[in-house]
Amino acid sequence: MNVMDTRATSAMLYLDGVHVSFDGFHAINNLSLTLEPGEMRAIIGPNGAGKTTMMDIITGKTKPDEGTVLFDGVTDLTRLDETRIAELGIGRKFQKPTVFESQTVQDNLLLALNVDHSVRGTLFWRGSKAESERIDKVLETIRLTEARNRLAGSLSHGQKQWLEIGMLLAQDPKLLLVDEPVAGMTDVETHLTAELLKEINKTHTVMVVEHDMTFVRELGVKVTCLHEGTVLAEGTIDQVSSNERVIEVYLGR
């Protein structure tokens, strides 16, 4: 397939026939999925359905054994490494909140800004007004302005989740992959997070992996259910949750 000059697909993210196995265990099995630009998609599925492995494949952490993974219709992601993929504009929030604990909230965002990431650039870096304004704006969005000079490690669990989302915002990617953003959050925080993601979705394409059905319902977007590394059902939350196979998988046979 020649993907150099023509867009193979209009999709922001295009997965087709992806397989990956670890020592004989098929983590991802003929997975095909399409995400349109500007879309927000919720991914659900029981433990071991391959949700995190799928994100690993998209972000270049894991190489698939076979299959196509295209970004923005033109870029074959299977051949790039994490850094290059991040530079292309794919941001990722991890399942377990991962922030730079020994640095301040502000520095965490500074590191995430999508400016010059070369060794030279960072060595001779001096802050600019535009940069600090962007950081201020993100801090406001994630409600951490007060805590800007605190070490990220001293934040509460929910605040860390937000800081990580804030880092995604500072990174300003075309596609955001958000893995379990509301795990360990209170109801209020969950609600606020849903609002925040909807806000982000106005300008970005988002893929959210989540277990919390209330949260998924609140997002009100198309849902894909994964099981044993392949797509089991796709549609609105009501369609998917009334799907017999989905019920079977969740409740056990």
Add this chain to the structure above:
Amino acid sequence: MPTNLSARLCTFVLSLFLIAFALPAFAGPFEDAVAKFANDDFSDTEEAIAAVASSGNKLAFPIISALQDGRLMADSDSKKVYVTGADGKSIDAATGEAVASVPDSASAVRLNNRLRRSVDAALGSLTLQSPDVGTRLQAAQSVFKSHEETALEPVDAALAKETNKSVKTALGEARAAILLFKSDATEVEKLEAVATLRARGDQEAMALLTGMGDQPASVTKAAASAISSIQSSLAVWSTVQNAWYGLSLGSVLLLAAIGLAITFGVMGVINMAHGEMVMIGAYTTFVVQEVIRTRYPGLFDYSLLIAVPLAFLVAGAIGVLIERSIIRFLYGRPLETLLATWGLSLVLQQAVRTMFGPTNREVGNPSWMSGAFELGQITITYNRLWILVFTLAVFAILLAMLRYTALGLEMRAVTQNRRMAASMGIATSRVDALTFGLGSGIAGIAGVALSQIDNVSPNLGQSYIIDSFMVVVFGGVGNLWGTLVGAFTLGIANKFLEPVAGAVLGKIAILVLIILFIQKRPRGLFALKGRAVEA
């Protein structure tokens, strides 16, 4: 007429015996021959050697071997010749009677190079018919080396009587060597000789074939083909030899690394004091042998059997102590563990140095571990062989233990999922301590074996630690089979590089190759994949 025949045979044999025993009784040619040694003249000495050697007298062998060792004393005035024994007692060479002392006027019979060859040849033929198989074999081999023409007759005579298969082969080879250099041997004889040497196929046969000088064209051609055949068979043997050395080194590496494969591979603990556990095992062996030497000398051959369980217990107990007092506070901080255990290794080394002194201590080999045997063209020493067997046994026992015992099951459970194991009622901290103790104990056992081939000094462990880590990392962490393959691969690679690059450069090359290899496959030969790796 059978009766008549047997009677005549009896008479014949009897008369032979009579001759043999009666000869020294007469002042005959033998005594004359012996007296010639006293003339202090090289050509007389040569005649004497030939005469004595062919006399069939039972004193012939002591005389000639004394001549070879410079113990044959001759008094030129009295024409008396004496054989002085290694024990200081002397006999009259002509009669065999003991004499109180050799007169001061007697001096050792002198030899020159030509005479030395004659002495060698004479000795060879004299011993060719000795009743002892070993002596005969040695004699045949020495004739093969000297290939003096004069030895041809005795060799033929011996060959006719010989019944032992290996001596017969050796005699045949000796005969071939003589014929090859005998100027008046027929072409057919020479061709047969070449064929015999070709069949022998070792370095010495090749040396004879290459150095045989002018020969008929057909012989030269046969020799050339024999040489190339021997060369290729020697190349095969040298490969076998290297492979054996490699296996031997691999077994040593494996032995040193198995314990590490448990502590590093299974628990993820970097124990830089691992080498010191090996050292403690070696010193345990030393102590056991000291006690045996002073109290129960008869048990010496069992010293290693006693040392193995003791070393396991001593090193294992120290291991448990270390785990409880240091390592358990450092789980999840591998780099700190590395530093703390390095410090520990310094303390242990210094402790041993203080207790046993800084120099090498002597650890002996039991009789069943010393010596060697020949296998084709290579020599295999018993200690290396036993260590290989021992290593494989330890490996098999360990593998079985991990698979079939409760502790093994618990160890694997804790390794794979500590929290889950804990919630299922496994006392994880007890398992940690026992696992570390097991790894250390095995290092101690390794020390017992290594004490047999290495110097037992406080630095013993240091020389193994880097190699052991290389083996574990190369084989793949968390995989005992990987450690096995890694150890033997590195051992064999090292021994094949050594003849090409020299010992030190070979070792450097191996280190560099491992560094490059780890960069290609950061998790070793047999890497675990998937989620387990992240945990």
Add this chain to the structure above:
Amino acid sequence: MTPHMLTRSLDRGATIFLLVVAAIGVLIPLSNLLLPAGSVLQVPTYLVALWGKYVCYAILALAIDLIWGYCGILSLGHGAFFALGGYAMGMYLMRQIGTRGVYGNPILPDFMVFLNYSKLPWYWYGFDMFWFAALMVLVVPGLLAFCFGWLAFRSRVTGVYLSIITQAMTYALLLAFFRNDFGFGGNNGLTDFKDILGLNVQAEGTRAALFALSCLALIVGFLICRAIVSSKLGKVLIAVRDAESRTRFLGYRVESYKLFVFTVSACMAGVAGALYVPQVGIINPSEFAPGNSIEAVIWVAVGGRGTLVGAALGAVVVNYAKTFFTSGMLAPYWLFMLGALFILVTLLLPKGIVGTFNAWWDQSKEKRAAASTSAAAEDGVTQPKMAE
């Protein structure tokens, strides 16, 4: 270094440290040279050389702290870079001996004459010129670190794996330099130096100058480290140390950052080695021994990793203790003490002297701040957690 980088580098601790080093670097040589021998304040020459050695170790400790404390790379082979820098300087000093050697050969150093070298090996060319040797002091360790790091970091060899292969690297070099046919004097190494830049290396003035120069190198090295760690690059390094794959997903090429600091650090270690050799008068293969490299790591751990000042301090403290104990009747117990130091520091003082002090200082400062603005005290403010 641009002005903003300099001002950013100099926080209070850094300024105090620089002033102290500068004062030592000036006062000790002056006291040694100007005051009469035997005066209470006069520093004897042997002490100048000894302290010069400590200063070189402090530079090595800085180099290790830069990569370990800030980027999480624990190198157990930094002694190799130190020794390579030392050998480069040693080669220059050997060639300065000229005809004054035992064999009086104008070109070949004594050991080569002894080992029947017919001519100078090619890799000894150029070392008769100081500028070339000085360049090699940086280039050789730097190049080795670059090649090694390029291979290792690109394949993502991290943590203990990296530590173990750095140890294997220095071990391989140890074996190589022990060889006579390697061309570096084998077992005995390089020694019997006479001149450096035309000055007698044994002379008091030269020793004092070398000491001052070592202090200057420590100051420059410290400034370079501070400039790196206080820049945004420093934040990236800490990010790599704390969450390497997160940093990658933010679009940073982690291997380039590691390679950069690893190479800078190796060059610093090389300079330390180069200054060390003329002051101790010998360089031999034992400098490559894996134990030396690990010992250098413990200096950093004692002083406090990730603090720079602590690293330098740790090097001086531990080595002073070593000199003190190994020269007295306690000598046989020194290894017990060093070993115990390794164990106790990792168990009880993981932040090291300076790190622990800093944590205490920050805490008390925060308490004071909290007391003065008690109204602002709110729930959920926990004490900042120090980096592991």
